[in-house]
Amino acid sequence: MDTVRIAVVGAGVMGLSTAVCISKMVPGCSITVISDKFTPETTSDVAAGMLIPPTYPDTPIQKQKQWFKDTFDHLFAIVNSAEAEDAGVIMLSGWQIFRSIPTEEVPYWADVVLGFRKMTKDELKKFPQHVFGHAFTTLKCEGPAYLPWLQKRVKGSQGLILTQRIEDLWELHPSFDIVVNCSGLGSRQLAGDSKIFPVRGQVLKVQAPWVKHFIRDSSGLTYIYPGVSNVTLGGTRQKGDWNLSPDAEISKEILSRCCALEPSLRGAYDLREKVGLRPSRPGVRLEKELLAQGSRRLPVVHHYGHGSGGIAMHWGTALEATRLVNECVQVLRTPAPKSKL
């Protein structure tokens, strides 16, 4: 049986986790991760990495719940092991607060996170502008530690990691038998996908080690996410904005909104501005495509477009992408029917 040569394009959380999944679940293949950017310069490095999932309008709720549950279970096992610190996964409790009572009081993921319940009246006193809230314990998975941890695992299973900017997926033919496209926003060019667009997010990463809880306004625009070595304050959602340079006015405004929720942040120090472009799409693109050019064929598995839910959904979608890769491998390994003369 020949080794199937798989190229994974993209080394953010999708590319690396898919590479790891493939190495575990698809026998007889070689994996090469190819990207122009690696940690700490990927979008996944800017994300706070909170496991609070968004809702994709084009995806059935059951499927989203499965993706989130798979990711939560995978990271939960890590957080309870001695690897947690290396992998950058921590447990965090806190509150999601609402300015008006939501129509859906219990979100679809309530039984995936831990200890989910409504906030008590006493707890809500801390947030005088808000009238309702959720209290729960969830996970935070931090790119700057998690990505290197995944990279180690890729190399540990004899995977290769290459720095190269791919302008066209056909560059990978014929060196590779299957391409897994995890290029996020790069798919606008690489896959000719006009449905994917950036949603610009600016955040502040600050020192405020006394903050032990996350606080998220239900709009998703204002949030405070304490991490291992800093607290992420956010944020913005600027559709169609490709600008990667931080805006000082926006930083001031983010700090002000966060201080309104957590006044002790006025004492935060060592503020650093960061910008990430969420690879947004009405739904995650998780499907096979057989590229054809003349007599050339290139099977591609697309795995991109997670918007603000990258970290929260990554393992679940990586597992599904791996199943699709397996299907491609099966096809390649099935002997072609001999044509009768």
Added chain:
Amino acid sequence: MRVVVIGAGVIGLSTALCIHERYRSVLQSLEVMVYADCFTPLTTTDVAAGLWQPYLSEPSNPQEANWNQQTFNYLLSLIGSPNTANMGLALVSGYNLFREAVPDPYWKDIVLGFRKLTVRELDMFPDYSYGWFNTSLILEGRKYLQWLTERLTERGVKFFLRKVESFEEVAREGADVIINCTGVWAGALQPDPLLQPGRGQIIKVDAPWLKHFIITHDPERGIYKSPYIIPGLQATTLGGIFQLGNWSETNNIPDHNTIWEGCCRLEPTLKDAKIIGEWSGFRPVRPQVRLEREQLCFGSSNTEVIHNYGHGGFGLTIHWGCAQEVAKLFGKILEERNLLRIPPSHL
């Protein structure tokens, strides 16, 4: 009116502040002085992890439950002001773990969001089968004492490093009221067979990925004899030692190993934690807090003493309620001596 507070731990300093805040404006003159043979960072308070949590069983003196509640409510009311980190104050959530079902604690409605642990949460702690989750407060001893010292200094309260050998010496120097906040060493000023040291040893580590407290309980062994992990504002405290009657001030290796092994079993990621330091301290253990007036006669004059010591392992938890109670007793003394310009309306 000259008030001498003996002791500069959390009890001494908070009581001094409470008295000064309440009575400075209603007295013609109020001089408050703090005498202590040690100040932060060398007090018992500095060793404490600082988690607000009373003992599990109801106190024999029901007033203590009120003082605990008053302290929590007071500290909670400060959450939301910008200075909390400077005070050493923060909200913190976490787990209390047991090997079998236990009744809910009397303070379950004082803390926030108290609930039982779910099965999935208990799966994280294989040695335990029952537990609670709630949100409480951290009040870090060192930071809080520094903050109290600043507030007192602003008010003109003066501090003196001296070892007081007797109430008499302080009385003869002109003190009208003495507040005795000498903690575990109160017996040196007046024998108290009910007061004993409850020696504790703790290891402080750098483990910023830990955001929850985890306190285990072993009812057979007793309070604080089971591992606990309490994240502070910067460092995390590991503990689990309680030795009644042990006056040894030095850290010892068997206790270090007990703490380290117990806590690493509970939280395996601690193996990567850097140890910052190790400390021992004596919880001032007593069946009840001694909070009462006593009149002592030296020569021709009467000196009022208000005792405020014996807070065991819950000094930070109960301190403000006790300080207010002492202030109340102080107010009575002022009334009896006709010293109040305006009667304080809150008495």
